[in-house]
Amino acid sequence: MYDFDNIDPVVSEFVDEYVDSFITWDLVLFFYENPFTMGTPSSIAMSIGRLDSDVLPYLEKLVEKKVLSREEHVQDSAEAVYSYIPDKDFERRVEQFQKALKDRASRLMIVSKVLQKEAKK
Numbered sequence: 089m090y091d092f093d094n095i096d097p098v099v100s101e102f103v104d105e106y107v108d109s110f111i112t113w114d115l116v117l118f119f120y121e122n123p124f125t126m127g128t129p130s131s132i133a134m135s136i137g138r139l140d141s142d143v144l145p146y147l148e149k150l151v152e153k154k155v156l157s158r159e160e161h162v163q164d165s166a167e168a169v170y171s172y173i174p175d176k177d178f179e180r181r182v183e184q185f186q187k188a189l190k191d192r193a194s195r196l197m198i199v200s201k202v203l204q205k206e207a208k209k
Contacts, residue, residue, distance in 0.1 A: 128167035
């Protein structure tokens, strides 16, 4: 078991609030690294190597948290189009999250924390 007290508190809080699964992890980093991307669930899923049916509920959660926006009927698409609309605080927190992932011990603590969250579902 990992001692979560040794993880950066900003990162720990970020994981608690936003990263409830590895799909969310992938989505957050995908949009952070590609901030001008606008995509349908299927195109986003393909970009992160996931099934669109698996990605959709997590896209919606990020819309609820005001990280993404959803627009219907864009460019004659049958699917909604999602885009990244973070505030500066969220951007700063993702940057800290990304830095923590580069440290092996921090990454293992984060993985453990996400696995525990997924196991509770």
